[in-house]
Amino acid sequence: IPVDPFDLVIFGGTGDLARRKILPALFRRFCAGQMGTDARVVGAARTEMDSAAYREFAREAITEFDDNEECAAESLDGFLEQLSYITLDARGDTGWQAMKAAMRDGPIQAFYFSVGPGLFGDLAERLHAYEIAGPDSRIVVEKPFGRDLASAQALNKGLAKHFDESQIYRIDHYLGKETVQNLMAIRFGNTLFEPLWNAQYVDHIQITVAESVGVGTRGGYYDKSGAMRDMMQNHLMQLLCLIAMEPPAKFDPAAVRDEKLKVIRALEPVDAEDVVRGQYEGTGELPGYRNQVENRDTRTESFVALKARIGNWRWAGTPFYIRTGKRLRARASEIAVVFKDAPHSIFGADAGRHRNILTIRLQPNEGIELGVTIKEPGPGGMRLVDVPLDMSFAEALGPDSADFPDAYERLIMDVVRGDQTLFMRGDEVEAAWAWVDPIIDAWQEVESDPILYASGSSGPDDALRLMHKDGRRWREIK
Numbered sequence: 001i002p003v004d005p006f007d008l009v010i011f012g013g014t015g016d017l018a019r020r021k022i023l024p025a026l027f028r029r030f031c032a033g034q035m036g037t038d039a040r041v042v043g044a045a046r047t048e049m050d051s052a053a054y055r056e057f058a059r060e061a062i063t064e065f066d067d068n069e070e071c072a073a074e075s076l077d078g079f080l081e082q083l084s085y086i087t088l089d090a091r092g093d094t095g096w097q098a099m100k101a102a103m104r105d106g107p108i109q110a111f112y113f114s115v116g117p118g119l120f121g122d123l124a125e126r127l128h129a130y131e132i133a134g135p136d137s138r139i140v141v142e143k144p145f146g147r148d149l150a151s152a153q154a155l156n157k158g159l160a161k162h163f164d165e166s167q168i169y170r171i172d173h174y175l176g177k178e179t180v181q182n183l184m185a186i187r188f189g190n191t192l193f194e195p196l197w198n199a200q201y202v203d204h205i206q207i208t209v210a211e212s213v214g215v216g217t218r219g220g221y222y223d224k225s226g227a228m229r230d231m232m233q234n235h236l237m238q239l240l241c242l243i244a245m246e247p248p249a250k251f252d253p254a255a256v257r258d259e260k261l262k263v264i265r266a267l268e269p270v271d272a273e274d275v276v277r278g279q280y281e282g283t284g285e286l287p288g289y290r291n292q293v294e295n296r297d298t299r300t301e302s303f304v305a306l307k308a309r310i311g312n313w314r315w316a317g318t319p320f321y322i323r324t325g326k327r328l329r330a331r332a333s334e335i336a337v338v339f340k341d342a343p344h345s346i347f348g349a350d351a352g353r354h355r356n357i358l359t360i361r362l363q364p365n366e367g368i369e370l371g372v373t374i375k376e377p378g379p380g381g382m383r384l385v386d387v388p389l390d391m392s393f394a395e396a397l398g399p400d401s402a403d404f405p406d407a408y409e410r411l412i413m414d415v416v417r418g419d420q421t422l423f424m425r426g427d428e429v430e431a432a433w434a435w436v437d438p439i440i441d442a443w444q445e446v447e448s449d450p451i452l453y454a455s456g457s458s459g460p461d462d463a464l465r466l467m468h469k470d471g472r473r474w475r476e477i478k
């Protein structure tokens with residue numbers, strides 16, 4: 001379904017994110033017929049160039065980062081015609097009059113702040129001062145949204161001076177992933193799961209976001225944040241919210257975000273012995289974390305694992321084990337809901353221990369799998385075996401269904417449609433920092449180093465012990 005005509009300004013339009021994600025995502029929506037020929041995209045950044053040069057920049061970016069073969073080359077020319085560029089300084093006067101002149105009356109206006117958070121306030125202020133943005137304009141802001149509660153509050157305040165909360169779209173691209181949205185459909189579109197979705201039937205939940213790569217060239221940025229700030233406070237906590245929240249009364253922004261906020265507020269403080277922080281060592285040719293950042297004595301963590309507890313009726317007693325890290329065995333992200341053992345085994349001790357596990361796989365191979373126990377085929381008596389109950393979307397819905405749109409495609413179109421459901425509200429972000437801050441503060445107080453782990457491993461052994469001491473184990477990272 002085509003969206004209404006829009007003017008989208010990408011502040012930071014020459015940056016890495018615009019190149020790798022935003023421009024390719026827009027092109028795909030153009031190819032799909034969702035972005036009409038009446039839409040305009042304006043790149044705006046400090047770099048001096050004209051619109052023709054920007055179109056070349058976008059052509060190269062899309063050629064490099066868009067792997068959708070169905071988008072024909074002639075579509076690309078059409079798409080590029082709708083692009084223009086303005087050289088602009090977020091902190092000065094350059095370019096702002098030109099921007100005002102470029103905006104049309106009528107179409108939806110969206111401003112994508114694809115710049116560091118240090119510029120959010122400046123952009124908001126100038127959009128207002130030059131009378132470019134109005135009460136219906138939308139702004140999109142990227143992570144990191146602050147580095148602690150105080151800085152997040154300051155950012156929220158800076159934006160709130162000129163924009164109402166209903167105009168602010170805080171991106172967490174994990175929420176744009178097809179499977180993450182499917183998690184809500186599975187939970188709230190079926191009667192099958194929700195009656196079991198509580199401490200009585202769920203033994204525990206595991207959330208893993210494992211990366212195989214190290215910090216690479218982003219060491220300068222990463223060393224100032226670490227896994228807790230860069231991943232846990234936003235992406236993993238958002239996943240936790242969607243798994244744990246109560247059914248909202250409606251699938252609308254206020255209802256969904258109210259329920260997510262309640263989860264964050266119900267999180268209990270984490271005990272020091274329930275958090276493990278690690279840092280990868282060099283292995284063979286691969287440099288260790290400390291060799292990839294400036295400060296050779298850095299204590300920044302490239303891995304964190306913790307046990308979270310939610311203090312409410314639904315989840316009291318069910319732990320949520322959450323881990324994320326770099327340079328791990330594989331690039332693999334999943335949520336596993338591990339159900340309790342059947343209350344009584346009629347098949348005797350020989351039948352072994354079997355459990356239902358619902359796995360929501362985010363990468364690679366996005367999909368959902370339900371592990372069920374069945375009889376092993378054959379005449380060998382009643383032997384049990386665990387098999388996945390197949391929910392292959394491709395088979396059920398046709399081959400195109402496996403071709404998921406990228407998270408950014410979905411989210412940018414949601415901005416144009418004015419749907420904030422999959423974006424973080426200001427109070428959610430602040431509540432998440434309020435939970436994370438004491439964990440980071442405690443690390444700083446003890447002045448201890450993170451535990452080293454080998455590149456290509458599953459993280460520090462202490463992270464394994466975090467579950468072992470509860471008689472549980474992590475699923476394999478593969």
Ligand code: NAD
Pocket residue numbers: 011012013014015016017018044045046047088089090091113114115116117119142143144
């Ligand atoms: P980048 O450094 O590659 O690009 C920054 C852009 O901002 C450039 O276009 C630059 O010209 C522009 N800019 C800088 N100062 C300016 C000023 N004073 N006035 C006008 N323009 C100015 O950064 P990036 O990697 O594209 O990241 C942009 C934002 O997105 C950051 O907040 C980052 O944390 C976030 N983000 C990036 C990624 C990613 O993969 N690159 C992922 C998630 C979030």
